[in-house]
Structure formats: C-alpha cells, structure tokens
Amino acid sequence: MEAKLIQLGASLLAILALAWIAYRLHLGGDARIRNEADARRLADEAVSGFVPVDFAIDRAGYAALLRDAAGRVLLLRRHGAHFAGRLLDGHTASRLDQQFLTIGTSDKRFGSVTLDLGPQAQAWAASLRRV
Template identity: 65%
Template structure:
C-alpha cells in the first residue's frame, strides 16, 4: 500500500488532485506565455513608433502629417505625395492600408471613423481630438486627387 492510496479512496480526493494538477498546468502555461512575450495589448507608443509602422507598411512612406488615436490603437498619416495611410491594431500586431477615397470617412465630434477598400481590414474609429475635423476636411480631397 502506497502513501496515496488512503487519500485516493476518499470520494473527493481524486477530483481535488486533478483540479490542482490542472491549475498548476494553467499557471505554468501562463508563465511561459509571459516569458515569451506572447499576446498582450499593443499600442502606438509615440510618433516615432507610428512613423516606423508607416515605413514598414509602405516602404519609403515618410509622414509629413501624423495623428495618433488617444488610446494608441491606431493612427493616420499623410506623406508629401498626398498618400494617406491608416494604421490599426490587428491582434497583437499592427496593419496598415492606404486610403484612396473619402467614401468610408465619417466624422462624429472628435471621433473619425474610417474604412478602406479592403473589407477584411474593417472599420476603425480613432479619437483624434481637435484633429478629427482637420483630417475629415482634408480627406474629402482624396477622390479629387485620383481623378
């Protein structure tokens, strides 16, 4: 007879041991994920970070004008050629698309809702403060630039 046999004969003991083993496994996986820096909630930390993301998305894209959402979930940028780039959170990374028209633009006070020609990119609402109106007005010219 082993030392555990009397414990295993109790009705709830097996269940308790399984629960403790499961909890230990969950804690070990959580520790491993944290150690590997998996997941998380990425934010655009600064203007330099937003510029880096823009250049990664479109090689050579150097923003002249840039506004970052107050929560850091996205940004909008314009370069000297008039190209407009929308950057947004996508999982634990960032994705970017070039805006080609003002069709998906909606202004609501300090919030600017934007969508691109790519339906998989989805819509994003950026809290740009006072800059939301400035961007909304300037984006009306996007369709005219392409004509």
C-alpha cells in the same frame, strides 16, 4: 495522494511553459501607438519606405492616420496584439462626429475604424475628401 501532487506539479509546469511561450511570441499585451516614433515604425512595417510627414494618433493609441510627402494617407489600426495598415484610396468612406472620425476602407476585411482625434478630427476629415 502522491499521484495527485505529481499531477498538480505537472499542471503548474505546463501552465508556466505556455505562459513563457506566449511571452516569447509576443502574444497578448497592451499594444498601443504611444508616440510619433511608434507611429513611424509601424508605418514602415505596414508599407515599406512610407515616411510620414504628418500624423494623428487616436487618443487611446489604438489607431493612427499618417500622411507622407506624396500625399498618400495610411491608416493604422490595432489587430490583436499587432497593428495592420492600409493606404487609403478614392473608395474611402469617412464620417465626422465632433472629435471622432470613422473611416471605412475599400478593403472590407480591414473594416471601419473610429479614431478619437480631438481637435485634429475636422482637419483630417476635410483632407480625406481629397484622397
């Protein structure tokens, strides 16, 4: 009986230790782009020195499109508990479906992203044709 209690206590301590490690490494959680400040910070992390002048954040906060003064467009998307970004180029494929804009990059590993941009979707789809 005593051995089982010791085993239970050790198991609980191990679980708490793993939870603490996950917390310290910022694993899991609900990573979302909540506002313009988040989008700006994530854009600078993805492409150093990228300063957006125009942006559109997905309604769920899982992705965003940002344009800088030079006309470059950066696509941010959630990748696990973090965000990844790619500059869009001439090989970008986009498809508009009402308020949803699906974008595929030339980087196949990045995959395609569907953003719910609401009324902004049409304007962004038109601007991506010029990239």
